Amino acid sequence: MEFKTMYHPSAGREPLLQTFEEFGVNLHPEEELPVNEEPWRPFCSRGDFEFAEIALNAALNKSQINALLALIGRISRGESRVTFSNDNELRKAWEHAAAQVTPFVKHDITVPYKKEQRVYETHALPLWDWALDLLANPLLAPHFVWDAQRVFKHNGREFERFYNEPWMGDRWWDFQSRLPSDIKAAPFCFILYADKTRLSSHGTVKGYPVVVRCANLPVGIRNGEGIGGGRVVRWLPIVSEDADEEGKPGFVNLKRVIWHEAFLKLLELVAQHSKSGYSHTCYDKIARWLFPIILILSADYEEQCMMSLIRGHHSKCPCPVCLVLLEELSELSKTFAFRTVEEAIAALNVYKVSKARGEELLKALGLCAVTNVFWLIVHSDPHQAISFDRLHALHLGMWRHLLEELKKILKALGRDEESKVEKQVASFPRWRNLNHFSTIIHITFSDGNKMQDLSKQAFYSAVNVLNQRTSPEGYKLLRVISSYLQLDSYIGLDVHTSSTLAAIDAELLVFDSALKEYIECALNSPIVGLKLDWDFPKAHLWKHATRDIRMKGAVRNYSTRPNEKLHGPLKEAYERQSNGKDVADQILRVDTRKFAAKMLRAHVDVLDERRTLAGEGNDDDEDPNPVAFEGHIKLGSTQQPVAIQDIETHGGQLDRAFQGFRKKFSDFINNSLPMYGYRLERWVTIPTNFLIREHRFLKVHYESTVDWKQTTDYLRCTPGFHGQPRYDCALIQLAQEVSVFVRLVFIFSCQLLDVGSFEFALVQPFTAGIGASRRSDRDLRLTCVKAVPRASSIFVPVQSFIRGAVCFPDPDHRDEFLMVDHIDSDMFVRMKSRPARQ
Structure with a gap:
C-alpha cells in the first residue's frame, strides 16, 4: 500500500490506503452517462454544425462562407467536383500554380507608428x-x-505527504x-x-x-x-x-x-x-x-x-504577500510578516477619518487608499x-537580469569569446519541444517559453568560457545561474513532497549566498555597468514559492x-x-x-467514441501502416532490409563503430540471448547475407519519477533529420543495478531462424573512466560522463532503454559530455540520485 489519502473530517470518509495500480482510479464508478444521439443541436444536422465549426475556426467572412456553401451545393448537384483528399494534395497544387507566376522579392522596411491609447467599455x-x-x-x-485531501506516498521508510492539486x-x-x-x-x-x-x-x-x-x-x-x-x-x-x-x-x-x-x-x-x-x-x-x-x-x-x-515596485513595501522592505528584497535568508486584510481595512478606516494619518499608515504598508x-x-x-x-518571476524576470549580466561579461571578454559561446549555443543538441537558438547576444524576443529554454542552453554553452582564471565575474555569475536552474527545476515539479520543499528552501539560501558573492565581485570589477542593485520584487517573490505550494498545490495550478x-x-x-x-x-x-x-x-466526440466501442466505427480509421511495437518501445522510420555485410562494409569505412559488425553481433547473440531467457541449441552463425532492417526513429514510453504518469521521449538515429545528422542519447539499463548513458549509433530489427524476431541497438556507452572531479564541476554542479572509443560500441536490446537524454559535448575535454540535468523534471529528479562523475 504505497498511497494514503486522508479526507477532511467534514467529508465523513475513512482514510484510504491504495496500491500504486489503484491510486488515481475513480473510487466510485458511476453509471454510464446517457449519450445524446443528436448532440449537435441547436444546429439542424451534424453537417451544419461541422461546417459552422470549420468556418468559425478559420475565421471565414460572409463572402467566403457564401462562396463555400455555393460550391458545396454545386458538388451535391453534380455540377462540380473536388478531387483533393488532404492538405498535402492542395499544397502541391498550389506549388504547381505558383511556379507559373513571378515570385515575390523580400525587402526589410521599418514603418513607425504613433502610440495611441483607448478606453473600452467593460x-x-x-x-x-x-x-x-x-x-x-x-x-x-x-x-x-469537493473535499480537501492530505495525500501521502510511502518512500520506503514512512508515508511522506505530497502536494499536487489545489485540494491537497x-x-x-x-x-x-x-x-x-x-x-x-x-x-x-x-x-x-x-x-x-x-x-x-x-x-x-x-x-x-x-x-x-x-x-x-x-x-x-x-x-x-x-x-x-x-x-x-x-x-x-x-x-x-x-x-x-x-x-x-x-x-x-x-x-x-x-x-x-x-x-x-x-x-x-x-x-x-x-x-x-x-x-x-x-x-x-x-x-x-x-x-x-x-x-x-x-x-x-x-x-x-x-x-x-499595493503601490508597486517603488513603494516602501513592494511585495503583495508580505511586508518586506524595498531595500531588503534580495535578502532571501530573512523572513517578514505576512500581509492581512484586517490591517489593510484598519488603515483604510483611519484614512476615511483622517487623510493625513491614514496616508501615513497606508504608505508604511505600501497600500493604496482604495x-x-x-x-x-x-x-x-x-x-x-x-x-x-514562475513564468514572470523567473523566465521573464530573474533570468532576464542574469542574461543581461552574461552579455555584459562576454562583451568585455571580446569578440572571440562571444563567438565561441554563440557557436556552442547554435550546436546545442536538438530535443523535442526545446527551442533552439543561433545567438544569445542579440536576443530581442520576450517569449517566456523561449527564455526558459535559453537559460539551460546558455549555461552549458558558457561553462568552458567563463572560468575562474580568465573571468572571475563570469565564474561567479555561472554559480548564480547554476543555483537559479536548480530552483527553477525544483519549483517547476508537478508533484512536491516535504523533501522537495525543504530542498527549495535550502537552495534559496545557496542562491542568496552566490548572488552576494557575485555582487561583491562585480563591485570590484573593471567591467562597467554590472548590476549591483538586486532589490527588485522578482528577486524576492520566489521566497513565497514553498508557502504557495503548501497552501495551493504545485505551481502549475496558478x-x-x-x-x-x-x-x-x-x-x-x-x-x-x-x-x-x-x-x-x-x-x-x-x-x-x-x-x-x-x-x-x-x-x-463522446457520441463517436461510444459508437466506435459498440462496433459502429469505420475500419478505414485504422492506421494502415502501424509502427512496430515491443513493450514500452516503438520503432519507426523503417528502412528497406539490407545484408549485414553491406552494413559492415559501407558503415565501417566511415565509422569505427561498424568495424567487425557481423562478428560482434554474432558474439552478442550467442553470449547474451541465453541471459535474456532464450535457449540456444547450437551456436548461431550469422551469414554474410543475413538481412537486418534499420529503424531511424524510436519512441520510449516510461513512467515519470515526478508524477508517476506515462511520458514519451522521441529519439532519432538518422544521417539526415531536417538536413542534419542526428544521433540522440539515452539512459539504458545495462545490468540489473546499473544504468548508463549511451549515444545511439544504429537501430535495427532482425529475424533469427528458430529463435524469433528481435530489436537491437548499437550504442556507444558513456562509461569510460574520467578521473577525479574538477572544482568547476563541483561548484557548478555538473554531471560529467565520458564516451568509450567508437570501436568499443556494444549491442543492447531496445527494451533496455529507460528514457532519452541530452548530453552536451564538453568543448575542452575530448569525448566528455555534460549531462543536461534540467531538460525536464524527470531527468532532474533522476540525476539527483546519481553521482556527479561516472
Whole structure:
C-alpha cells in the first residue's frame, strides 16, 4: 500500500490506503452517462454544425462562407467536383500554380507608428452563472472534487505527504474547516487571471481580459483548452494614459478604483453565496451547500499590485504577500510578516477619518487608499490568493537580469569569446519541444517559453568560457545561474513532497549566498555597468514559492502560462473577425461562439467514441501502416532490409563503430540471448547475407519519477533529420543495478531462424573512466560522463532503454559530455540520485 489519502473530517470518509495500480482510479464508478444521439443541436444536422465549426475556426467572412456553401451545393448537384483528399494534395497544387507566376522579392522596411491609447467599455459574464454552467455539464460532473485531501506516498521508510492539486493544499483544508458543520458544505474554488494584451500587431489596440478556471476540476481539464478549461468572463476597461497625470497618486488610485469597480459586477453573486452558501445536488446525488472562494489569483507582478492594491515596485513595501522592505528584497535568508486584510481595512478606516494619518499608515504598508473588491468575498484574502508565477518571476524576470549580466561579461571578454559561446549555443543538441537558438547576444524576443529554454542552453554553452582564471565575474555569475536552474527545476515539479520543499528552501539560501558573492565581485570589477542593485520584487517573490505550494498545490495550478495562451485567439479574433469598432463586443461574441463550439464538439466526440466501442466505427480509421511495437518501445522510420555485410562494409569505412559488425553481433547473440531467457541449441552463425532492417526513429514510453504518469521521449538515429545528422542519447539499463548513458549509433530489427524476431541497438556507452572531479564541476554542479572509443560500441536490446537524454559535448575535454540535468523534471529528479562523475 504505497498511497494514503486522508479526507477532511467534514467529508465523513475513512482514510484510504491504495496500491500504486489503484491510486488515481475513480473510487466510485458511476453509471454510464446517457449519450445524446443528436448532440449537435441547436444546429439542424451534424453537417451544419461541422461546417459552422470549420468556418468559425478559420475565421471565414460572409463572402467566403457564401462562396463555400455555393460550391458545396454545386458538388451535391453534380455540377462540380473536388478531387483533393488532404492538405498535402492542395499544397502541391498550389506549388504547381505558383511556379507559373513571378515570385515575390523580400525587402526589410521599418514603418513607425504613433502610440495611441483607448478606453473600452467593460463587459462581464457573471461568475456564478459560469459556475452553474460547469455544474450542469454531464461530461464534467464526474470530475468535480469537493473535499480537501492530505495525500501521502510511502518512500520506503514512512508515508511522506505530497502536494499536487489545489485540494491537497492547506488553504482548501482550512477553508473547509471554517464552513458550517451542521450542513453538507463544500468549497467551490475559483482561479482568476487578469492581464492586458496587445490585440493589434502594432500594439496600439489593447484588451484587458479576465479569465476564470475552476480549481475543483483536475489540472488536465482545468488547464486544458476544451470544456472545463479557461473562459474569458470579463473585459476590463483600459484607462487612457496621460503624460501629465501618469505616476501621480491621484491618477494611480483612479485606475485602481476603476479596476475594482469593474470587477464588482462579476463577483456580486459570488460575494452573496460566499456568506449564505448555494444549495446544489451534485452528480453523485449528494445535496451540498456550495460556498465560493477566490482560491487563487494568477497574474504577473503589475496585476498583483492591482489585485492587492499595493503601490508597486517603488513603494516602501513592494511585495503583495508580505511586508518586506524595498531595500531588503534580495535578502532571501530573512523572513517578514505576512500581509492581512484586517490591517489593510484598519488603515483604510483611519484614512476615511483622517487623510493625513491614514496616508501615513497606508504608505508604511505600501497600500493604496482604495477598497478592495475581494474583501466582499468571505475567506478570500487577496494576499493569500495571490500566487507565485514562475513564468514572470523567473523566465521573464530573474533570468532576464542574469542574461543581461552574461552579455555584459562576454562583451568585455571580446569578440572571440562571444563567438565561441554563440557557436556552442547554435550546436546545442536538438530535443523535442526545446527551442533552439543561433545567438544569445542579440536576443530581442520576450517569449517566456523561449527564455526558459535559453537559460539551460546558455549555461552549458558558457561553462568552458567563463572560468575562474580568465573571468572571475563570469565564474561567479555561472554559480548564480547554476543555483537559479536548480530552483527553477525544483519549483517547476508537478508533484512536491516535504523533501522537495525543504530542498527549495535550502537552495534559496545557496542562491542568496552566490548572488552576494557575485555582487561583491562585480563591485570590484573593471567591467562597467554590472548590476549591483538586486532589490527588485522578482528577486524576492520566489521566497513565497514553498508557502504557495503548501497552501495551493504545485505551481502549475496558478501559472499564467495557460491563461496567456488565450491571448492568441483574442488577437486573431481582433485581426480577422472584427472591423476595429466596438472591439470588446465583437471579440467576446466570437469567443462565446468558440466556447459553444467546444461544448458541442465534446458531446459529438463522446457520441463517436461510444459508437466506435459498440462496433459502429469505420475500419478505414485504422492506421494502415502501424509502427512496430515491443513493450514500452516503438520503432519507426523503417528502412528497406539490407545484408549485414553491406552494413559492415559501407558503415565501417566511415565509422569505427561498424568495424567487425557481423562478428560482434554474432558474439552478442550467442553470449547474451541465453541471459535474456532464450535457449540456444547450437551456436548461431550469422551469414554474410543475413538481412537486418534499420529503424531511424524510436519512441520510449516510461513512467515519470515526478508524477508517476506515462511520458514519451522521441529519439532519432538518422544521417539526415531536417538536413542534419542526428544521433540522440539515452539512459539504458545495462545490468540489473546499473544504468548508463549511451549515444545511439544504429537501430535495427532482425529475424533469427528458430529463435524469433528481435530489436537491437548499437550504442556507444558513456562509461569510460574520467578521473577525479574538477572544482568547476563541483561548484557548478555538473554531471560529467565520458564516451568509450567508437570501436568499443556494444549491442543492447531496445527494451533496455529507460528514457532519452541530452548530453552536451564538453568543448575542452575530448569525448566528455555534460549531462543536461534540467531538460525536464524527470531527468532532474533522476540525476539527483546519481553521482556527479561516472
